[in-house]
Amino acid sequence: MTNMRMTKYLLNNLILIFILFDLVSSYPGFCQSSENEIDKTVEKIHKRILTVDSHTDTPLNLMDNGFDISKMHKSTDDDSKYDFPRMKLGGLDAAFFGIFVPQGARTPAGNAKAKAKADRLFDTIYAVLDRYPGLAGLAVTPKDAYRLKRKGKRAIFIGIENGYPIGNDLSLIQAFYSKGARYITLCHTKNNDICDSSTDTVEFTGLSEFGENVVQYMNKIGMMVDVSHVSDKSFYDILAFSKAPVIASHSCARSICNNKRNMDDRMLQALAENGGVIQMCILSDYVKTPDPNPARDSARMELRRRYKNYETLPEAEQQNAHKEWNEIDHKFPEKLATVAEVVDHIDHIVKIAGINHVGIGTDFDGGGGVGGCFDVSEMKNITKELVKRRYSTRDIRKIWGGNLMRVMRKVVRVSRKLNPPCNC
Ligand SMILES: [Zn+2]
Structure with a gap:
């Protein structure tokens, strides 16, 4: 085989391998198994x-x-x-x-x-x-x-x-x-x-x-x-x-x-x-x-106004403020x-x-x-x-x-x- 023919032969095979890899990797099970491999690696690392x-x-x-x-x-x-x-x-x-x-x-x-x-x-x-x-x-x-x-x-x-x-x-x-x-x-x-x-x-x-x-x-x-x-x-x-x-x-x-x-x-x-x-x-x-989340911003502002001087409030009040803060986050999720x-x-x-x-x-x-x-x-x-x-x-x-x-x-x-x- 001449050098030229040899190169052509190798190139064709390479293209074939790429096409096959593309087909296999696009099959849903392939990604799944590589995800599983990553999960196993993560478990081992931890x-x-x-x-x-x-x-x-x-x-x-x-x-x-x-x-x-x-x-x-x-x-x-x-x-x-x-x-x-x-x-x-x-x-x-x-x-x-x-x-x-x-x-x-x-x-x-x-x-x-x-x-x-x-x-x-x-x-x-x-x-x-x-x-x-x-x-x-x-x-x-x-x-x-x-x-x-x-x-x-x-x-x-x-x-x-x-x-x-x-x-x-x-x-x-x-x-x-x-x-x-x-x-x-x-x-x-x-x-x-x-x-x-x-x-x-x-x-x-x-x-x-x-x-x-x-x-x-x-x-x-x-x-x-x-x-x-x-x-x-x-x-x-x-x-x-x-x-x-x-x-x-x-x-x-x-x-x-x-x-x-x-x-x-x-x-x-x-x-x-x-x-x-x-x-x-x-x-x-x-x-x-x-x-931007203007509804949440104004609800937070209103809460800050109500619980002004938060640091000086009794603990029970501070906990209420926390609770209300979380409620606002649920109501206006970011x-x-x-x-x-x-x-x-x-x-x-x-x-x-x-x-x-x-x-x-x-x-x-x-x-x-x-x-x-x-x-x-x-x-x-x-x-x-x-x-x-x-x-x-x-x-x-x-x-x-x-x-x-x-x-x-x-x-x-x-x-x-x-x-x-x-x-x-
Ligand atoms: Zn911090």
């Missing part, structure tokens, strides 16, 4: 790796006496997004339960009230873990989480959302650390004595003097500094001041969804240089800009972002900051939830999308908690360096 969600507001539900976290709930029934059976179903091994205290008056009385609320939330978490020792346990180190996973139990870490409960007393940081908290989100939606928030007016132009002491103190005792919610200027101040890597426990990429709560590309690069990690938030409004759009953010962060600086922090029970991952039982859908986009198991391990656990260990190592053993 068995092999530690999966960690760095932010949930579930303790707020636990304060509601009727809520039993050991039972499987339906988010369509009671708006809850988390319980132990659903964590297991979603292949989620560990979660940081948030001690969330909304910003109130920055006065001695306000600070005392905030601390009391934080203490009650800690007690609520302990009570649940005491009640169900066979289902879950407290984790304060990465080792604890791996040990609990091996025993088939859920690992519950604790993080504090809003530094408000420490008031002006640095020693309370140590007190909360001793109670098991391993990060503090320095502020929430309003400024506090520590720093400016991304959603409030400029007060300190970043970190306050007290805030500098807070960061320094957290570095010293080995507690992670969380930059979610802080203003851009606060973020850069914190990076300049912190001797340890920092985390953003629940934030997204601003160049994909333009929201002040998200981080722009320059911030993502700075975070990578700091050695920190941004935990992708799956709250729909941070994932994609919501479509078109939620999708899992694919969540992974678009991960793709972008990987491109800008690198695979070692991204993770997942859902904000479930605090507004989190997208189409295809509406509660914790659907967490594997994120892994499925990552597998479809050809992320390796090694990369998925990093995203699902490896990066966050690395930062946690590093923060402890830095604290040891800052506290050399005494030779006296």
